Amino acid sequence: MIAALISLTVLGTSLGLILGLAARFFKVEGNPLVEELEALLPGTQCGQCGYPGCTGAAQALAAGSAPLTLCPPGGRVVVTALAARLGVEADLSGVEDAGPRIAEVREELCIGCTRCYKVCPTDAVLGAAKHIHAVFSEACTACGSCVDVCPTEAILLRPAAPTLQSWGWGKPGLQPLAIAQGMAA
Amino acid sequence: MKLFKMRGGVHPEARKADSSERPIRILPLPPLLHVPLQQHIGAPAKPVVRVGEKVLAGQLLGVGQGHVTAPVHAPTSGYVVAIGDHPAPHPSGLSAATVTIAPDGEGRWFEYEVPADPFVLAPDDISARAGAAGIVGLGGAAFPSSVKLDASRQSGVDTLVINGGECEPYLTCDDRIMRERAAGIVTGIRLIQHAVGAGHAIVGIEDNKPEALAAMRAAAVATGVQIRAVPAMYPMGWEKQMIHALLGREVPAEGRSADIGVLVHNVATAWAVQQAICLARPLVSRIVTVSGGAVIAPCNLEVPIGTPVQALFDACGGFRTTPARLVLGGPMMGQQIVRTSVPVVKGTSGVLALTQAEIGRAAPAPCIRCSTCVRACPVGLLPLEIAARVRSDDLAGAVALGLKDCIGCGSCSYVCPSGIPLVHFFNYAKGDLAAQARSKAKQETTRKLAAERSARMERIVREREEAAAARKAAKAAKEAAARAAATTEAAA
Numbered sequence: 001m002i003a004a005l006i007s008l009t010v011l012g013t014s015l016g017l018i019l020g021l022a023a024r025f026f027k028v029e030g031n032p033l034v035e036e037l038e039a040l041l042p043g044t045q046c047g048q049c050g051y052p053g054c055t056g057a058a059q060a061l062a063a064g065s066a067p068l069t070l071c072p073p074g075g076r077v078v079v080t081a082l083a084a085r086l087g088v089e090a091d092l093s094g095v096e097d098a099g100p101r102i103a104e105v106r107e108e109l110c111i112g113c114t115r116c117y118k119v120c121p122t123d124a125v126l127g128a129a130k131h132i133h134a135v136f137s138e139a140c141t142a143c144g145s146c147v148d149v150c151p152t153e154a155i156l157l158r159p160a161a162p163t164l165q166s167w168g169w170g171k172p173g174l175q176p177l178a179i180a181q182g183m184a185a
Numbered sequence: 186m187k188l189f190k191m192r193g194g195v196h197p198e199a200r201k202a203d204s205s206e207r208p209i210r211i212l213p214l215p216p217l218l219h220v221p222l223q224q225h226i227g228a229p230a231k232p233v234v235r236v237g238e239k240v241l242a243g244q245l246l247g248v249g250q251g252h253v254t255a256p257v258h259a260p261t262s263g264y265v266v267a268i269g270d271h272p273a274p275h276p277s278g279l280s281a282a283t284v285t286i287a288p289d290g291e292g293r294w295f296e297y298e299v300p301a302d303p304f305v306l307a308p309d310d311i312s313a314r315a316g317a318a319g320i321v322g323l324g325g326a327a328f329p330s331s332v333k334l335d336a337s338r339q340s341g342v343d344t345l346v347i348n349g350g351e352c353e354p355y356l357t358c359d360d361r362i363m364r365e366r367a368a369g370i371v372t373g374i375r376l377i378q379h380a381v382g383a384g385h386a387i388v389g390i391e392d393n394k395p396e397a398l399a400a401m402r403a404a405a406v407a408t409g410v411q412i413r414a415v416p417a418m419y420p421m422g423w424e425k426q427m428i429h430a431l432l433g434r435e436v437p438a439e440g441r442s443a444d445i446g447v448l449v450h451n452v453a454t455a456w457a458v459q460q461a462i463c464l465a466r467p468l469v470s471r472i473v474t475v476s477g478g479a480v481i482a483p484c485n486l487e488v489p490i491g492t493p494v495q496a497l498f499d500a501c502g503g504f505r506t507t508p509a510r511l512v513l514g515g516p517m518m519g520q521q522i523v524r525t526s527v528p529v530v531k532g533t534s535g536v537l538a539l540t541q542a543e544i545g546r547a548a549p550a551p552c553i554r555c556s557t558c559v560r561a562c563p564v565g566l567l568p569l570e571i572a573a574r575v576r577s578d579d580l581a582g583a584v585a586l587g588l589k590d591c592i593g594c595g596s597c598s599y600v601c602p603s604g605i606p607l608v609h610f611f612n613y614a615k616g617d618l619a620a621q622a623r624s625k626a627k628q629e630t631t632r633k634l635a636a637e638r639s640a641r642m643e644r645i646v647r648e649r650e651e652a653a654a655a656r657k658a659a660k661a662a663k664e665a666a667a668r669a670a671a672t673t674e675a676a677a
Contacts, residue, residue, distance in 0.1 A: 042628050042631060042632060042635075043628075043631075043632035043635055043636070044631055044632065044634075044635040045635060045639070074628070075624060076621070076624075077621050077624045077625055077628070078628075080621075100624065121635045121638060122631045122634040122635050122638065123634055123637070123638050124631075124634070138627070138630065139630065139631060139634055141627075141628075141631050162277065162279065163279065164223075164273055164275055164277065164279055164281055165623075166620065166623065167275070167277040167279060167616075168612075168613065168615075168616025168617065168619065168620060169276075169609060169612045169613045169616050170613065171575075171610075171613050172549075172606050172609045172610055172613065
């Protein structure tokens with residue numbers, strides 16, 4: 001009886017001690033998955049997804065409360081990367097396949113108020129007070145922050161014009177299938 | 186000497202006799218030359234001339250930027266009339282930065298220093314001169330030659346293979362240049378050999394060009410350059426196929442020929458090297474085959490770079506019928522073009538005007554899994570399986586099956602009994618992969634920019650707070666001093 005009491009007490013105390021120490025020394029700050037997911041997101045904190053910045057979006061993704069297609073500037077690349085990390089099937093049907101877009105300043109409407117370049121998360125707008133602004137297409141993520149603040153609606157998001165470098169062959173049509181159906185009919 | 190067995194390949198109808206029996210003609214200067222600033226793989230050249238400036242033949246128009254790049258030169262003497270966008274020789278029909286020159290008809294050359302004996306030049310000097318002359322691979326890929334020479338010299342190659350395969354149907358520009366300019370080509374080969382320190386030089390020529398073989402053999406006597414006939418087969422002109430046929434060595438997947446100690450150059454490139462080193466003439470013209478069923482008198486022309494394609498067809502008597510398709514390069518791997526105003530560039534080996542009968546192709550039918558494409562693939566891939574994955578948007582699966590090793594030779598599409606555009610699937614998938622890579626690179630850049638901006642914003646806020654704190658402290662010190670002075674005054 002005594003031996004059993006002692007041995008169980010010793011066992012309980014030592015295991016409790018080990019668990020307590022492990023909890024202290026192997027403590028993980030936050031959810032590591034959130035950090036990994038945040039690294040896959042564009043990191044421009046534009047807020048288009050409706051969450052406060054990319055950290056918020058990553059937390060929502062990790063919790064499973066946000067769809068993989070939440071990031072408009074990220075496009076298909078981000079969706080496939082997130083799907084690969086989370087081990088789920090990527091549903092690309094919700095992603096606009098308009099291709100990359102960039103902001104464009106309509107010079108006849110721009111009054112040089114500088115509001116857009118103050119909000120641009122990637123410093124993609126060039127300008128000075130009372131001078132027409134312009135957008136560096138290489139730095140623009142089409143997050144739309146500038147569109148919202150422009151008082152004269154001078155900024156539009158346009159599909160990026162294809163260049164010789166970005167042009168590619170379209171996917172061949174699926175005529176074989178159509179023929180097969182026609183033959184079956 | 187023994188030749189090695191090759192994998193895959195097809196035997197399309199050659200149709201070379203249309204243009205191969207007429208000597209190379211020199212095309213008269215057109216009224217305007219449109220010289221694109223990017224005619225090579227790599228970064229485009231930066232213009233160094235101004236509108237209105239007079240230029241001489243061979244004078245620099247644009248300097249290369251970066252490592253993999255090539256300069257462009259004025260094809261003849263004249264005036265720069267425009268620097269801007271002009272339709273590019275590309276299937277998209279988009280425009281590219283182009284320098285437009287109005288020839289003055291004098292054809293005066295810019296004087297560069299001509300070396301007395303090119304064979305005493307240092308090896309790196311030869312590749313530097315070839316680079317300065319704007320030489321790129323003239324077989325079609327247009328990769329800057331000096332980059333290839335430098336890399337091969339540094340990694341050490343033992344064999345120089347000169348590609349005289351010309352396996353594409355219709356094209357005969359390499360055949361003609363070997364028949365007519367064999368001596369110059371052999372000198373060019375020896376210069377390249379000197380530049381990279383290769384012990385052997387072997388020229389591989391398809392056995393359907395007996396005259397070219399004979400001319401090259403005569404020119405190569407007592408030079409140490411070997412001339413070898415290889416069987417006529419498509420794609421024999423693919424460098425890895427040529428290496429395997431001649432040397433029995435296989436280039437590893439996703440590797441380069443330099444990995445197995447071989448450097449490959451085209452015969453026309455060897456000729457251009459000879460012109461650049463011995464005569465100090467930059468690459469400003471090339472031999473182009475004009476052929477196809479719609480052309481009245483197919484032939485080979487020596488054409489200044491920048492000549493509109495229309496001028497070439499006009500010089501060959503114009504069109505017999507309205508062409509159903511215009512192609513730059515060969516019919517198997519060439520680029521379809523939509524208008525004849527596009528210029529000839531350094532990589533243009535042929536311009537073809539094909540009739541409906543020549544391209545005739547029924548609508549594609551379903552794959553019957555006959556695996557004819559597998560037997561035809563020179564790389565040893567499974568085209569039917571890769572295409573099935575691309576069709577269902579499984580790009581990762583396609584890459585795992587070797588999509589990146591596909592050379593786009595079109596053998597699979599050519600033999601497919603169902604007429605499935607297999608190579609179109611692969612080109613689409615490669616373009617999509619490249620677009621994804623570009624998008625990822627842009628995301629990295631913008632992420633960095635966003636991080637820099639937030640760091641800057643934090644710094645500004647911190648500095649403002651610090652300045653406010655400093656002002657407050659200064660004010661407090663001043664007040665304390667005033668108080669102290671008041672106290673002293675009161676005490677006194």
